[in-house]
Amino acid sequence: MEKLLRNKAALALFVLPAFIIYCAIVLIPILVSSWYSLLKWDGVGKSVFNGLQNFVELFARNTDGFWTTVKNSGILAALSVFIQLPLAMLIALTLAWGVRGEQFFRKVYFLPVIISTVVICQLWVQIYNLDYGLLNGLLRAVGLKSWAQPWLSQPRTALPAVFLPIVWQYVGYHMLLYYTAIKSLPEEIFDSARIDGANFAQTAIRITIPLIRAMIRVSLIFAIVGSFKLFDHVYIMTYGGPMQATEVPSTLMYKTIFRKYAYGYGSGMSVFIILECFLFTLIVQRGLRSREG
């Protein structure tokens, strides 16, 4: 076995299938999209090479509100990083510290992650309903009748109303990442911390969090990149409305390509999303690595 592993040719051979698949479904589509973004093309007929015109339109002469969509996805990324992840961390630390019904709570918090997004979104659409929705019903019941409103139908409230379920749904996901990372740490560390008289907060801040930094990095990347790529929740709950208030880059790209037949220009947006995700992945990796040293 060891001999086999030392054989570079054999290694290459075994890696090859995965590499081919990776190229076919990740690298090549990215390259093809990048090429399309340089074309003026309706997606079907003849394409014309257009240089960087699509990007000029996207960045300099933008009229379709692309930057508002980027801002919206930025808000979601911020919400994820500053609300979702700390919440997930708090739950993970508490569960791992040892509470009664640890297994039960772990499953409950993870449940929203495995339920289909469509189901989650329909559920929240009902919760926000003006007449019979749970949220407005609750507000009326506690005497806050004037607060009841069509949450998803007003530009002012629609964006937070769409983002809340997303933040809520994936808390469990990040919680599980942290929880498993904590559980894989050696028991002895916590035992000795306890013997030394460290309380929950001290253990968490001085021991647990520094030791699972690698996992925090992963979950940060997932949260940020996931926010930039967001599509399904917006598409189902509001279709980017009302009046484009909840539009995010992916839904705008979808409408540009498939509804406006602007394939080249839409590909320009996809290139931007890829680069944006790539850039933030690098930043997170650099940022957390430097502190390790």
Added chain:
Amino acid sequence: MKKMIIGLLLVLLSLGLVWAQGKKVTINVWHIWPDASAEASYIDFNQALDDFKKLNPNVTVNVDSTTNDLYKPKIQTALSANEAPDVFFTFGSAFSKPFVDAGKIAVLDPYMDAAYKSKLLAGTTAFFTYNGKLYGLPLGMHTAWLYCNRELYQKYGIKYPKTFDELIDVVKAFKSKGVVPFAMGNKERWPIILFYETLAVKYAGAKTIQAQVQSNKLNDPAYLKAAKDIRRLVDAGAFRPDVLGVSMFAEGFQVFKDGQVPMMYHGSWMTQPMEADDAATKGKIDVLRFPMVTDKSAKGGEFDTWGGSFSCFSVSAKSKILKEAVEFAKYITFQQNKYAYINGTNLPCYRVDVSPDQVKSEINKQVIKLMDKSTSFTIGWDLMLEQKNAQEYMDNITKLLGGALTPEQFVATLPK
């Protein structure tokens, strides 16, 4: 080894037998009616398909259906990738134009015999005809009407409106009783265009509007007048407060079907559920034309009607069984038009030899009379405008509805 060779020979032999029979044909079909409860056309199509299967036992038909919104990108992608099914649902005018230009959709003229042509009603294929060639077979006349719940009008002692000004009064009257006047949801962004386009045609006349929209040059004074009327409707309280976030096909329509809301101005594709056994509106619907505007300089008439024939079955130019696919499309389209007429889904684009007595739908009987009086038909502008302009038009008219654009600002966004 010997056994394997014999086995292989047997397989080859059986394959040869199938080949020799030679008649087995498989036709792949895509459409947009995945379930009976939401789409009345589901039933019409399946009745037509059953007829076809009885006549053609050696033809296998594989049907795949997707809801309207998801279907559009799906068929666009499949056509561009040369992977479209043999026969598929599509929309006419600007929607299919890129595919016609790229040679992805089959020209049907060579397969149209005189007998079949004579069954098609005049003008119903206009939006599937490009450069004088026919690319699609029409699935029905879809028109918009003002559906009124007689019971609610009587309950509150309100009379049907004859003019747009009277409609505003009716809206205010219902509103003052705490009733939302119109069943409406604009999450899809297009239900409001029915109101707007109908009004614009009444001001400028169908000819002017059709010519301007098709050339993407919208500069008649009618556009501003109609936009102001939309604001009058909104300001009078015609629509529910959450209209921007509600789907026309879910809660938007449900309140009408449940008998809570007295009016709906929408396409005839929504009428079947109003007459369903569980509908509070069953037997209580009066169908009216949209009230005429009171402007003296208006060039349109009160029976200039929104709608027409804009969806069709087309055949992929890359189909390996082109002839069989076209024959299937011809048969199924005719039958579906017939059943749609009988079942009350919409009105036919063919001479279907069905007497009006056979029509089950009370609503459709009223619609037939109104269609006879109609002086023109104008289909949705989102289908006539270039797709880029169409999308921006729907975004902006939603902003007009929501109050983010004034009528003047809205008109400034129209393609000139």
